[in-house]
Amino acid sequence: MNRKLRMGMVGGGPGAFIGAIHRMAAIMDGEIELVAGAFSSDPQKSKQAGEQLNLDPQRVYPSYEEMIKKEAALPEDKKIDVVAIVTPNHVHFAPTKLALENGFHVVLDKPMTFDSKEAKELKSIIEKSGKYFCLTHTYTGYPMVKEAREYVKNGKLGAIRKIFVTYPQGWLSNLLEGADNKQADWRTDPSRSGKAGVMGDIGTHAFNLAEYITGLQVTKVCADINIVVKGRKLDDDGSVLLKFNNGASGVLMASQIMAGEENDLTIQVYGEKGGVEWKHTDPNTLLVKWLDAPAQILRAGTGYLSDVAKHNTRTPAGHPEGYIEAFANHYRNFALCVKASIDGVKPKPEWLDFPGVEDGVRGMAFIDNVIESGKSETKWTEFVV
Amino acid sequence: MNRKLRMGMVGGGPGAFIGAIHRMAAIMDGEIELVAGAFSSDPQKSKQAGEQLNLDPQRVYPSYEEMIKKEAALPEDKKIDVVAIVTPNHVHFAPTKLALENGFHVVLDKPMTFDSKEAKELKSIIEKSGKYFCLTHTYTGYPMVKEAREYVKNGKLGAIRKIFVTYPQGWLSNLLEGADNKQADWRTDPSRSGKAGVMGDIGTHAFNLAEYITGLQVTKVCADINIVVKGRKLDDDGSVLLKFNNGASGVLMASQIMAGEENDLTIQVYGEKGGVEWKHTDPNTLLVKWLDAPAQILRAGTGYLSDVAKHNTRTPAGHPEGYIEAFANHYRNFALCVKASIDGVKPKPEWLDFPGVEDGVRGMAFIDNVIESGKSETKWTEFVV
């Protein structure tokens, strides 16, 4: 097909953070254009956002229900192909379901749903729909994260023994909720965020990253889940001991009260022969360590990387790509698949490399299991999906 | 105005590097859409590029002359507003002139022209045209570079004494030209690149960065200009001693034969009280050093930065932005100015912060002066514009 995919967005109005990221990531590669939106549950705010985004006012809707219905009724050469949903967690399930049932492919912000029950139901809906579904676990979009996975997959590190993943933030060191901070408000509110705070917000990213790179699955957790800031309703700090299905051990730490920390997600994976280390503060570098040889600095954009890393890179070595490009890699791969689907052709294997329903279901199970473990007096909690 | 600006591109067809960067940078913020192009001097290649970019075939042209003429003839609500020119240096002057004379605003890749004569003539054309002109010296688009300039401007460092700027690359360590490497070919060819190799390609970036951050001007140069790789026609390595108009001294080094280096452009500026250091490998950080106090790590996306840094940032602290976003900052500021111009309103001061004609003319003078100094047996060569 010789046109851009047309996208409508749910959420992402004034005060939102992730909606703007989705928009930039979606359009920057020229595969998708934003043509419609229901940007807020407040119709006035939705309209205002549409104006700022230079959209046709006819296609800026007061609610996602109306957007999906009306867009579905438009002629084939005009209506949207894709719905991007960037609302708080409690408004993930319903618009996703509605969009899929009306024939749209969906991009959804993580975590997948408000709870595991919704996640499993959504899984079944997605599978029935035959549509593509992308869950934006950003960090697996980085080319050097993909390179790390290649190192594990190709056995270069030997059998994996140890996984260490930490996601420190400091922005919730004080009680910001209730102080007109929209981001803090919903993320710490059980009625909108779900049963977890930090573990749902960023713990799921760390969990997803660990399983993505290693190709392993967590089988047991032992969690220390804390509410550090007085008056907060959900966890803002936690550390989890992990066991994986090959016997490897691990640690996952996620916190939003490590004052002065930004988003330094870091993962270290060690096998019998060596290890890989990736840090979000220097995302275009993958450090590869060897038992009895010098460590190597692998860099995005170089000729010696795997094809999958190259496919997810836009600039030559030394011209840093960042968070938006990692996000855009998911959008681009998703878009290539959707286009192939519209054209009735088979997608290339590397296009299928974006997070989806399985990541979503396991992410929700992660939340369940660590929250349960946090309350348990028994050391190990089986990881149940 | 409630629409995106419409852009046509000259150059950037198959095998090009910078054209793709321009496209992503132009569109990612939703202020510009690419609707037309003359992507290659080979009409077939131009057509092919247009298809890949999902453009209307009617607006993919076999030459820039045709694009400019035909677009100029389109109705106001359809024709392009902006021409982006991303060709090799010898094809900068003519399309820019033609575009301006046909009423289009222009974004042009650096260096401005093939030689200084063209640059001065273009300056006069631009000034007469009343149109906006943006010269994409990428690095001044980074928010932490802008923060560095604020530190100097606000006197936090005291009077500036020393500037140290280095741009090491290694990709031309071998004679790649003539070996089917399009990038190496034209950059080392005097008939397309002009009188300088590395000094024009990346030396001008380093020069521009130094003058931008310090607000100073180079007044004398002493250059050691080398052709290291046998068979090469233009300089691939050079070091330049600098004197600035306030008496400060400096060093500028640019090389393409430092094997293993990527694009680690680094600048250090020192005043009486302290210094700032910015590195392209870690572009979201500005290191501020003090005479008798701990150095500080300033980070993009934080609340304590200047307004100008914040205006040029898209993500919260810790979510790295990169090269494309720095590029996009120039495009966005340029676009905001163009839109204000179309709306007949005054642009905000921070929108005017993109490189333009003065940067271009001084950049061409830099090439002239360092190449002349490189041949001279006298130590200091006056910097003549």
Next chain:
Amino acid sequence: MNRKLRMGMVGGGPGAFIGAIHRMAAIMDGEIELVAGAFSSDPQKSKQAGEQLNLDPQRVYPSYEEMIKKEAALPEDKKIDVVAIVTPNHVHFAPTKLALENGFHVVLDKPMTFDSKEAKELKSIIEKSGKYFCLTHTYTGYPMVKEAREYVKNGKLGAIRKIFVTYPQGWLSNLLEGADNKQADWRTDPSRSGKAGVMGDIGTHAFNLAEYITGLQVTKVCADINIVVKGRKLDDDGSVLLKFNNGASGVLMASQIMAGEENDLTIQVYGEKGGVEWKHTDPNTLLVKWLDAPAQILRAGTGYLSDVAKHNTRTPAGHPEGYIEAFANHYRNFALCVKASIDGVKPKPEWLDFPGVEDGVRGMAFIDNVIESGKSETKWTEFVV
């Protein structure tokens, strides 16, 4: 007193690592001279070591018992003042006891003893002896670790909330024991090392560092203790969730199977207002992070540090000190106390800042508690001394 202290050494013969470190650390500041030794349980090896060390053959002994007895019988102006004991763990208690009972001050390598029972007994012996006792937990000797403690102590970080300490090594990734590797042999042998492997060898260092910097005490542990390499008899990997006596949480990780890692002991401590981070790979730097202000890079040797940091520094800023100097700080402070004691004067408070019997007893308790927790199915194990 106007002379160097005289020291005799137990252990540290051919093939030893830590004995040589002790010797350099002891003598480099000119406060101590090595004059005697029983360097090996093999008299021939002891003799050989003494020759290499340029010692008077009369004062090189075949056993520590003989050294202590014979030195005790020497005249005051000749006999040793101090015994340094650098043997494997199972030979810590007896020589320390004998040395103290014969009137010598003692420096002992960590962990204090073979087990907790010995530790408590030794505590009582030390207290009765009236002699100085130094336990060489190296890392608290670094000036920037001391600066970190000052930051906590002075309340600059607010109440402490989170402690994260990791000590990764990779050298035991393969089964080196039994392959003529003296270091691996005894460290993995329960009859010489005690009940713990990695947790005793380096876990105790991490534990000591955390309690030293924060001034807090661990009250509960939840440990995942692993033997990763097949055939090994003691733990080579472990992660521990921690609770401290002010309610703070923490994680301690120590491993010797993280292939490619050296000794990158790292500690991060966070309070309400900010955090400190110290890394053994860059020991002359302390990173101080703030909630809403730029992080600061504190550097050893600068004028803005605390007096205690300055007292433990030998070089101006930018001239790196390292492991041996950190070790030497303990020796120097110990020596200054011993000299004061001999002179009958009171030591300065900063001289008393070296690890001693309390560190030793708690370190042995750490081993007990984490090994017990590792076997327990209950999540939290009370930290019992």
Next chain:
Amino acid sequence: MNRKLRMGMVGGGPGAFIGAIHRMAAIMDGEIELVAGAFSSDPQKSKQAGEQLNLDPQRVYPSYEEMIKKEAALPEDKKIDVVAIVTPNHVHFAPTKLALENGFHVVLDKPMTFDSKEAKELKSIIEKSGKYFCLTHTYTGYPMVKEAREYVKNGKLGAIRKIFVTYPQGWLSNLLEGADNKQADWRTDPSRSGKAGVMGDIGTHAFNLAEYITGLQVTKVCADINIVVKGRKLDDDGSVLLKFNNGASGVLMASQIMAGEENDLTIQVYGEKGGVEWKHTDPNTLLVKWLDAPAQILRAGTGYLSDVAKHNTRTPAGHPEGYIEAFANHYRNFALCVKASIDGVKPKPEWLDFPGVEDGVRGMAFIDNVIESGKSETKWTEFVV
């Protein structure tokens, strides 16, 4: 021989910096003991220093002349073997000459002499004396600097094309001289320091490092030499373009007015195939960069290094050594040679690897040539020894 070498020191009394470094470096390996000294030209201060150093008062002398004469008259089994001279530059020549002529081996702080004339005369004296002479250019004592030299020597980088060496300091950003700062006083005083300030003090280190690692010799210089701080008498900042005897180009920068900088001496050497980078802030690491392969991180204390690097290392990988150990490497190698000489045996080749008379003479020539070039209006000044 089965004893330590006996050393007497000239200079290094109260207020001195480098004298204390020499003492720690000399004694830490147990090869040398300090037994005598003339620590100040003020006899009272010399006496006081001797007391603090626990020396026999009989061997603390009021002048170096007296020390050398009296020590020379002592019996063979008591008198010193080595004289260490750590005075300001104008008191280098005379005590060195006197020491050599009285049969002592000499360690001398750099630069070798007050001027080149003295240096050449001293060269002839040293050669006639048959004694060992060590000039303490500290930085070539680092094991990873030695590893860098091995990489060049073994051709791993191909023919060397570019050398970039920078030594930034900031401590002389203000006019400290005359303000009771002994270090600033003599270093900026032409009557004690010689004709150069920063170029003699640290420029010579950078120069020595460049020639040591590359095995090349500078043949031409083009220097910009500045006095930045008003009222200062000697240069405090300078940058030098370099040509080497194989045609390679380079830059050397040394400054003491880069506010906030400590001692971040950095060298980068590039050949046809790759480059090496060493930084004094992380001295146990050597970065090796390759044209089309990942960069490697070589670390001190590892098994994969050259024998010469290993010989100059005391700790296992990850236990950082620093400035004092680099210094001590020169002392140890020197001591091993002196002992071999006393024993009448041939030194091992790796023991001879310490800086000596040739380094000294070339260092003085460096000062002459850059100061002359700084005054010249001609671009290139031939490097004359």
